[in-house]
Amino acid sequence: MMTLKDRVLKYLIRNKGSFVSGEKISESLGISRAAVWKHISSLRQDGFEIDSASRRGYMLIGDADIINPQIISDSLRTSFIGKKIIYMDSIGSTNDHIKSIAGGSTDGTVVIANEQTKGKGRMGRYWHSQKGDGIWMSMLLKPHIAPNKASIITQIAGAAIVKALDEFGVSAMIKWPNDIILNGKKLCGILTEMAAEIDRINYIVLGMGMNVKSDNFPDEISDIATSLYKEGHAIKRADIIRSIFENFERLYVDYIKNDDLKEVVEICRERSAVIGKDIYVITWSEKKKARALDISQNGDLLVEYKDGRKESLVSGEVSI
Numbered sequence: 001m002m003t004l005k006d007r008v009l010k011y012l013i014r015n016k017g018s019f020v021s022g023e024k025i026s027e028s029l030g031i032s033r034a035a036v037w038k039h040i041s042s043l044r045q046d047g048f049e050i051d052s053a054s055r056r057g058y059m060l061i062g063d064a065d066i067i068n069p070q071i072i073s074d075s076l077r078t079s080f081i082g083k084k085i086i087y088m089d090s091i092g093s094t095n096d097h098i099k100s101i102a103g104g105s106t107d108g109t110v111v112i113a114n115e116q117t118k119g120k121g122r123m124g125r126y127w128h129s130q131k132g133d134g135i136w137m138s139m140l141l142k143p144h145i146a147p148n149k150a151s152i153i154t155q156i157a158g159a160a161i162v163k164a165l166d167e168f169g170v171s172a173m174i175k176w177p178n179d180i181i182l183n184g185k186k187l188c189g190i191l192t193e194m195a196a197e198i199d200r201i202n203y204i205v206l207g208m209g210m211n212v213k214s215d216n217f218p219d220e221i222s223d224i225a226t227s228l229y230k231e232g233h234a235i236k237r238a239d240i241i242r243s244i245f246e247n248f249e250r251l252y253v254d255y256i257k258n259d260d261l262k263e264v265v266e267i268c269r270e271r272s273a274v275i276g277k278d279i280y281v282i283t284w285s286e287k288k289k290a291r292a293l294d295i296s297q298n299g300d301l302l303v304e305y306k307d308g309r310k311e312s313l314v315s316g317e318v319s320i
């Protein structure tokens with residue numbers, strides 16, 4: 001349900017750059033002039049730059065770097081990804097939140113938070129998600145594919161993120177399977193979780209965390225993490241989110257509808273941060289030296305160990 005404040009914002013977005021009178025807004029939305037004024041003040045507090053002039057009314061000038069469902073969906077060109085956006089100022093983890101509402105939510109629903117207090121990485125690791133600094137979001141997916149075909153969704157997300165960043169002149173790399181790297185440091189991490197029966201997926205939660213405006217990181221990650229800001233890019237979070245949704249939907253639909261991974265594999269190969277490099281393959285019990293050879297047609301990482309044995313990794317962890 002769109003709140004009245006959202007409807008006022010939508011009205012201003014539609015008329016961005018020109019004044020609309022308080023009277024016109026109040027008539028169109030069926031609310032009092034006082035209510036219009038109250039919502040405008042509240043939008044200003046959220047960070048929207050709204051000019052006002054007597055007798056002319058209100059004009060939206062800028063939207064700073066605000067993550068707002070209206071701002072994101074206004075020019076979004078997707079058919080289901082991000083069509084429903086739940087925004088929270090602060091939450092434990094967007095992955096956990098979307099899981100708690102997965103049963104009653106539609107395919108493509110997204111939860112976005114301005115801050116996560118218990119952001120999660122893989123295998124119980126943490127994800128630093130400071131307020132206002134990044135994109136912390138999770139998508140709910142309900143594909144009709146076999147559970148063993150789900151791990152590639154992490155690569156699809158990686159390819160979509162790289163493609164989205166390309167649109168803003170940012171050339172990032174993918175460190176298989178779930179890291180997006182910029183200038184050798186981690187810009188973004190992907191956490192894919194699944195609820196399934198033996199032969200049926202109930203749902204998949206695709207979490208993405210991207211450092212956008214972060215200036216300082218905690219000591220333990222300050223050497224390995226970076227942000228768009230630190231690398232000299234000032235891009236609005238809403239614009240990146242929109243582009244991720246659009247690129248992801250295209251690549252994801254190709255896969256679940258047509259079993260077509262061509263573009264994804266091409267991107268993952270071209271932008272791989274590991275192919276041709278000596279890496280370590282990390283398992284619960286050991287850390288084995290290997291050479292990353294290629295990414296297969298279905299997104300697996302092909303490696304060759306010191307003893308000449310080759311392996312095709314479907315998921316897992318590697319370090320450079």
Ligand code: BT5
Binds near residue numbers: 135
């Ligand atoms: C990941 O795990 O890279 C997956 C991160 C997914 C985060 C998103 S945010 C929205 C959604 N909701 C969640 O709760 N999570 C998802 P992994 O490969 O395990 O990497 C975790 C490691 O990355 C940590 O152990 C740190 O070393 C490092 N790290 C933590 N926070 C970071 C950050 N903000 N930027 C770069 N590196 C970070």
